[in-house]
Amino acid sequence: MHTLPVVVINFKAYEQIYGEKGLSIAKYAEKSSLENDISIYVAPPIVDIQQYAKVLSIPVIAQHVDPVEASRNTGFITVEMLKSSNAYGSLLNHSEHPISLHDASISINKLKSMGMKSIVCAPTSEEASALSMLSPDFIAIEPPELIAGNVSVSKAKPELITDTVEKVRKVMPKMPILCGAGIKDGADVKKAVDLETDGILVASGVVMSKDPQKALDELVKAF
Amino acid sequence: MHTLPVVVINFKAYEQIYGEKGLSIAKYAEKSSLENDISIYVAPPIVDIQQYAKVLSIPVIAQHVDPVEASRNTGFITVEMLKSSNAYGSLLNHSEHPISLHDASISINKLKSMGMKSIVCAPTSEEASALSMLSPDFIAIEPPELIAGNVSVSKAKPELITDTVEKVRKVMPKMPILCGAGIKDGADVKKAVDLETDGILVASGVVMSKDPQKALDELVKAF
Amino acid sequence: MHTLPVVVINFKAYEQIYGEKGLSIAKYAEKSSLENDISIYVAPPIVDIQQYAKVLSIPVIAQHVDPVEASRNTGFITVEMLKSSNAYGSLLNHSEHPISLHDASISINKLKSMGMKSIVCAPTSEEASALSMLSPDFIAIEPPELIAGNVSVSKAKPELITDTVEKVRKVMPKMPILCGAGIKDGADVKKAVDLETDGILVASGVVMSKDPQKALDELVKAF
Amino acid sequence: MHTLPVVVINFKAYEQIYGEKGLSIAKYAEKSSLENDISIYVAPPIVDIQQYAKVLSIPVIAQHVDPVEASRNTGFITVEMLKSSNAYGSLLNHSEHPISLHDASISINKLKSMGMKSIVCAPTSEEASALSMLSPDFIAIEPPELIAGNVSVSKAKPELITDTVEKVRKVMPKMPILCGAGIKDGADVKKAVDLETDGILVASGVVMSKDPQKALDELVKAF
Numbered sequence: 023m024h025t026l027p028v029v030v031i032n033f034k035a036y037e038q039i040y041g042e043k044g045l046s047i048a049k050y051a052e053k054s055s056l057e058n059d060i061s062i063y064v065a066p067p068i069v070d071i072q073q074y075a076k077v078l079s080i081p082v083i084a085q086h087v088d089p090v091e092a093s094r095n096t097g098f099i100t101v102e103m104l105k106s107s108n109a110y111g112s113l114l115n116h117s118e119h120p121i122s123l124h125d126a127s128i129s130i131n132k133l134k135s136m137g138m139k140s141i142v143c144a145p146t147s148e149e150a151s152a153l154s155m156l157s158p159d160f161i162a163i164e165p166p167e168l169i170a171g172n173v174s175v176s177k178a179k180p181e182l183i184t185d186t187v188e189k190v191r192k193v194m195p196k197m198p199i200l201c202g203a204g205i206k207d208g209a210d211v212k213k214a215v216d217l218e219t220d221g222i223l224v225a226s227g228v229v230m231s232k233d234p235q236k237a238l239d240e241l242v243k244a245f
Numbered sequence: 246m247h248t249l250p251v252v253v254i255n256f257k258a259y260e261q262i263y264g265e266k267g268l269s270i271a272k273y274a275e276k277s278s279l280e281n282d283i284s285i286y287v288a289p290p291i292v293d294i295q296q297y298a299k300v301l302s303i304p305v306i307a308q309h310v311d312p313v314e315a316s317r318n319t320g321f322i323t324v325e326m327l328k329s330s331n332a333y334g335s336l337l338n339h340s341e342h343p344i345s346l347h348d349a350s351i352s353i354n355k356l357k358s359m360g361m362k363s364i365v366c367a368p369t370s371e372e373a374s375a376l377s378m379l380s381p382d383f384i385a386i387e388p389p390e391l392i393a394g395n396v397s398v399s400k401a402k403p404e405l406i407t408d409t410v411e412k413v414r415k416v417m418p419k420m421p422i423l424c425g426a427g428i429k430d431g432a433d434v435k436k437a438v439d440l441e442t443d444g445i446l447v448a449s450g451v452v453m454s455k456d457p458q459k460a461l462d463e464l465v466k467a468f
Numbered sequence: 469m470h471t472l473p474v475v476v477i478n479f480k481a482y483e484q485i486y487g488e489k490g491l492s493i494a495k496y497a498e499k500s501s502l503e504n505d506i507s508i509y510v511a512p513p514i515v516d517i518q519q520y521a522k523v524l525s526i527p528v529i530a531q532h533v534d535p536v537e538a539s540r541n542t543g544f545i546t547v548e549m550l551k552s553s554n555a556y557g558s559l560l561n562h563s564e565h566p567i568s569l570h571d572a573s574i575s576i577n578k579l580k581s582m583g584m585k586s587i588v589c590a591p592t593s594e595e596a597s598a599l600s601m602l603s604p605d606f607i608a609i610e611p612p613e614l615i616a617g618n619v620s621v622s623k624a625k626p627e628l629i630t631d632t633v634e635k636v637r638k639v640m641p642k643m644p645i646l647c648g649a650g651i652k653d654g655a656d657v658k659k660a661v662d663l664e665t666d667g668i669l670v671a672s673g674v675v676m677s678k679d680p681q682k683a684l685d686e687l688v689k690a691f
Numbered sequence: 692m693h694t695l696p697v698v699v700i701n702f703k704a705y706e707q708i709y710g711e712k713g714l715s716i717a718k719y720a721e722k723s724s725l726e727n728d729i730s731i732y733v734a735p736p737i738v739d740i741q742q743y744a745k746v747l748s749i750p751v752i753a754q755h756v757d758p759v760e761a762s763r764n765t766g767f768i769t770v771e772m773l774k775s776s777n778a779y780g781s782l783l784n785h786s787e788h789p790i791s792l793h794d795a796s797i798s799i800n801k802l803k804s805m806g807m808k809s810i811v812c813a814p815t816s817e818e819a820s821a822l823s824m825l826s827p828d829f830i831a832i833e834p835p836e837l838i839a840g841n842v843s844v845s846k847a848k849p850e851l852i853t854d855t856v857e858k859v860r861k862v863m864p865k866m867p868i869l870c871g872a873g874i875k876d877g878a879d880v881k882k883a884v885d886l887e888t889d890g891i892l893v894a895s896g897v898v899m900s901k902d903p904q905k906a907l908d909e910l911v912k913a914f
Contacts, residue, residue, distance in 0.1 A: 037315035040329035068291050069326045086320025092260035096339040096448075097309025099291060106263035107292045115569070116319040123561070123569040127595055148602055149569055155598035155639070193601070193639045225319075338792070346784070346792040350818055371825055372792055378821035378862070416824070416862045483761035486775040515741050515772045532766025538706035542785040542894075543755025549738045552709035562765040671765075 026198060027245050028061040028160070028221035030141060031228055031238075032085060032113065039229050040067060045074060047234045052080045058242050061221070063141075065113055068099060072107040081110035083141065086119050089128035101132045111139030111159065117166040123152070130158045141200065143223070147186035154194040161190055161199050162223045168203035175203045176213035183217045208244030215245060249421060250468050251284040251383070251444035253364060254451055254461075255308060255336065262452050263290060268297060270457045275303045281465050284444070286364075288336055291322060295330040304333035306364065309342050312351040324355045334362030334382065340389040346375070353381045364423065366446070370409035377417040384413055384422050385446045391426035399424060399436035406440045431467030438468060472644060473691050474507040474606070474667035476587060477674055477684075478531060478559065485675050486513060491520060493680045498526045504688050507667070509587075511559055514545060518553040527556035529587065532565050535574035547578045557585030557605065563612040569598070576604045587646065589669070593632035600640040607636055608669045610648035620650040622659035629663045654690030661691060695867060696914050697730040697829070697890035699810060700897055700907075701754060701782065708898050709736060714743060716903045721749045727911050730890070732810075734782055737768060741776040750779035752810065755788050758797040770801045780808030780828065786835040792821075799827045810869065812892070816855035823863040830859055830868050831892045837872035845870060845882035852886045877913030884914060 031051060033039050039047065048064045055062040056079075063081040066074045075082040084104050088095075092102035104112060114129055115121050121129075130140045134157075142158040144150035145166050154161050163186045168175050175182060183201055190197050201214040202223030214222055224241065231237035254274060256262050262270065271287045278285040279302075286304040289297045298305040307327050311318075315325035327335060337352055338344050344352075353363045357380075365381040367373035368389050377384050386409045388402060399406060406424055413420050424437040425446030437445055447464060454460035477497060479485050485493065494510045501508040502525075509527040512520045521528040530550050534541075538548035550558060560575055561567050567575075576586045580603075588604040590596035596607050609632045614621050621628060629647055636643050647660040648669030660668055670687060677683035700720060702708050708716065717733045724731040725748075732750040735743045744751040753773050757764075761771035773781060783798055784790050790798075799809045809827040813819035814835050823830050832855045834848060845852060852870055859866050870883040871892030883891055893910065900906035 032319060035313065035315050035318040035321055035323050035326070037323070037325045037329075040315075040326060067326050068320075068322060069295050069330045072292050072296060084320070090258065092258050092263075094448075095258040095341055096255060096336065097291075097307070097342040098258055100258050100260070102260045103258070103263060103290050103292045106260075113319065117570075118318055119320040120568045120570050122566045123572070123595055123598060124563075124566050124591060126569070127592065127598075145570060146573065149573055152569060152573075152598040152601035155601060155635075156594055189601075225317075340793075343791045343793050345789045346795070346818055346821060347786075347789050347814060349792070350815065350821075368793060369796065372796055375792060375796075375821040375824035378824060378858075379817055412824075478765060481759065481761050481764040481767055481769050481772070483769070483771045486761075486772060513772050514737050514766075514768060515776045518738050518742060530766070536704065538704050538709075540894075541704040541787055542701060542782065543737075543753075543788040544704055545737060546704050546706070548706045549704070549709060549736050552706075553738045559765065564764055565766040671763075 025061050026220045027215070028063060028198070028200065029241060030063045030065060030083070030162070030200060030221065030223045032065045032223060032225040033067060033229050034085070034225050035067060036229060041070065044070060044229070045077070047229060048074055048078055050235050051238060052078050054238055054242050055080050060242055060245055062242070063110065071104070071109055075108035082108070083110050083139070084112040085116065086114065087112040087129055087133070089125040101129065101136055101138065105136050105138065109138070111141065114140055114142045114158070115153065116143045117145050117164060126153065127156050130156050143202070147182060147189050150186045151189040151193055154190045154197045157194070159198070161197055162202050163199065164202035164223060174205050174210040175201055176205070176210045176217065178204070180213065180217060183214065183219060187218050205241065208240045211241050211244035248284050249443045250438070251286060251421070251423065252464060253286045253288060253306070253385070253423060253444065253446045255288045255446060255448040256290060256452050257308070257448050258290060259449070259452060264293065267293060267452070268300070270452060271297055271301055273458050274461060275301050277461055277465050278303050283465055283468055285465070286333065294327070294332055298331035305331070306333050306362070307335040308339065309337065310335040310352055310356070312348040324352065324359055324361065328359050328361065332361070334364065337363055337365045337381070338376065339366045340368050340387060349376065350379050353379050366425070370405060370412050373409045374412040374416055377413045377420045380417070382421070384420055385425050386422065387425035387446060397427040397429055397433040399428070399433045399440065401427070403436065403440060406437065406442060410441050428464065431463045434464050434467035471507050472666045473661070474509060474644070474646065475687060476509045476511060476529070476608070476646060476667065476669045478511045478669060478671040479513060479675050480531070480671050481513060482672070482675060486516065490516060490675065491523070493675060494520055494524055496681050497684060498524050500684055500688050501526050506688055506691055508688070509556065517550070517555055521554035528554070529556050529585070530558040531562065532560065533558040533575055533579070535571040535578070547575065547582055547584065551582050551584065555584070557587065560586055560588045560604070561599065562589045563591050563610060572599065573602050576602050587669070589648070593628060593635050596632045597635040597639055600636045600643045603640070606644045606646055608646035608648050610669060614649035620652055620656040621647060622651070622656045622663065624650070626659065626663060629660065629665060633664050651687065654686045657687050657690035694730050695889045696884070697732060697867070697869065698910060699732045699734060699752070699831070699869060699890065699892045701734045701892060701894040702736060702898050703754070703894050704736060705898060709739065713739060713898065714746070716898060717743055717747055719904050720907060721747050723907055723911050724749050729911055729914055731911070732779065740773070740778055744777035751777070752779050752808070753781040754785065755783065756781040756798055756802070758794040770798065770805055770807065774805050774807065778807070780810065783809055783811045783827070784822070785812045786814050786833060795822065796825050799825050812871070816851060816858050819855045820858040820862055823859045823866045826863070828867070830866055831871050832868065833871035833892060843873040843875055843879040845874070845879045845886065847873070849882065849886060852883065852888060856887050874910065877909045880910050880913035
């Protein structure tokens, strides 16, 4: 269905990457994806998503989508808006944007019915296994205490990944699992691969890096 | 500060107006604004806001903005994103998207500090007067029971407008007041003008009309 | 751990059962529990919970608890408040009060660590299996469209129960499953038992009945 | 309507005051109220409210109430529940429990229609003046950065009080204004009185004090 491994770059709401600056990082990610034959998805701010999808050949995903109908609902983001913007899917339930299980279920199913992908974040192995029961396309494990920090989940909490992989695979044997929070260098990626995850979810480690291209290169080459 | 009266067109999340279809309505609004020398603002879905702002000379506003910093905050809409998209401002507290008073205060002040406008919706005259104390650029009175209906606020509940105008002007004498919910034809607009409001907030009456151009023409010419 | 089957009576926020009126229904439930040797839990309004727990020997549970610490947090309900009120546990995630998966996880774990029980509601079989991964003490399946209605889940949607039992037991073989929404008479209960659930969650069918004692008798005797 | 000044004691969710411990503080407050001829209201945890109201002659208020009907609505706190518990009213919009302006409006009006009082908190002078337009019975100004701290609003930010009094009284000349956050001793109270407020809202300064009676004495005697 999707070629693994996958590197997902979450641009968050960092002001530094709005518009052209972020787009140039995304273009480099596209180049890197083609050259290294590795899947790279980019998740820009919602205002930039249409522009990204227009110029890039790699998957562009939203950072969040609301569980509402494409009708009234002033100020919300619908799955249909993402579709009309040629987005590939959406992140859901990031620890900075937690949603109810019911809303997660609605959005996962709606994305699926419209041919789009869902990447659902979870802060603990227990919640990761719970969310995997909703059959998203990916589960991303991200302990909030490590997000945007300098210590990676694969080094600081390898048992969290091992535990998540075990719990999720027990109930959903083929669920692709991404590993996030604090991924900084190639050693982090190697560890994540060793622990049998299917890719990484990275944010500040690339987009807030002094040299985003070099930072991405190091991550990609470690696979 | 702004040329009154103002017609604000809220595109909501109606699927029918995503992309080109909505943009053509907005382009007609731009033409109408210039020909009739009347301010028209358009509020497209957030994914389309950048594209609208790129091709239009009339103000493009968001339907909502989150009270969060332009930093981490995955999946949120920041004032800075709107600024970088060349948006003119944002609607806030629409009855389909109610926010806390504190969040309204944060967003109004942040928009102001970045040179952008806020249009704050209220469902009752009491709440309109309360929100006017936060010094937004516009107050829009919209009784939720009339939204998307066939009976207009100016005909069905003229006392609601009279009452709002009185309560708001008592504490904020110069606050521009828009009148929304169910505005359908020129008679509604005339009534709104008679009741001393400074413009209208219209949604389905234009964007879901069989003939949006004709619908807009009728509203604009009634001023 | 708990004697099955279990009948949980949710008093909701119905004004008719505040104070003495509800307590007399609960006292009858206690009598019925002892006479019929069946577990009956009562979930009164939060203001009444202390009084119920003082006079009843059957388990008294809350209808909701907030995932916050017993410290500042003005206006919230803590697990510690329930403990100090001698409550036995709490319902969580009722479809009238949905919570995030993360909050469900926090509350289930906190209740467990303080020796109390959690009964987690789910509106679909998929969400029931997801929530069961958090290891609550009970899962209660309640399709919202049947709540407070006249058609019971066991008659109208038996496949929903069968499906839930199958999905939940596949990943959590020993998880007690309650069946709710529209349970009205003994036939509903028999059906629920036939479908291998471990009890029922009932609200208006008892507490809003013209004759709550008779209504409860019929349900209890059907086990 | 109410005898001013008023001292409101917010017990928050502090575990230390559940049950008898808090009730003994409340009983001392009752004694102090009678001896010093000053209004003292107590706001215990919601589980304790009925017991407090049963044994005390001073007003007992809730810390929060939900804007929902007394019907279905599992796990919510209704105004009717407070009424049936003989509560005198409720705090609303505490900075630890912010609510939408619309919900504030619903709850203020419902409390009023049932003969009960509302005390609405605001973190800034601007929001205080906005909320005063909803005609609650009291406005309480509480800058969140001072809550539970050691520096009082009257000493650290006297201009915040002066500003609030001015803004609120300009639009609502007779609105009683309480001053909260970090009130610790008699000097704080004297300052609050000098600045023309009508009382104080105190929490940790009394209920978490080593000697709550002495702490309350000092506050009360300063009026």
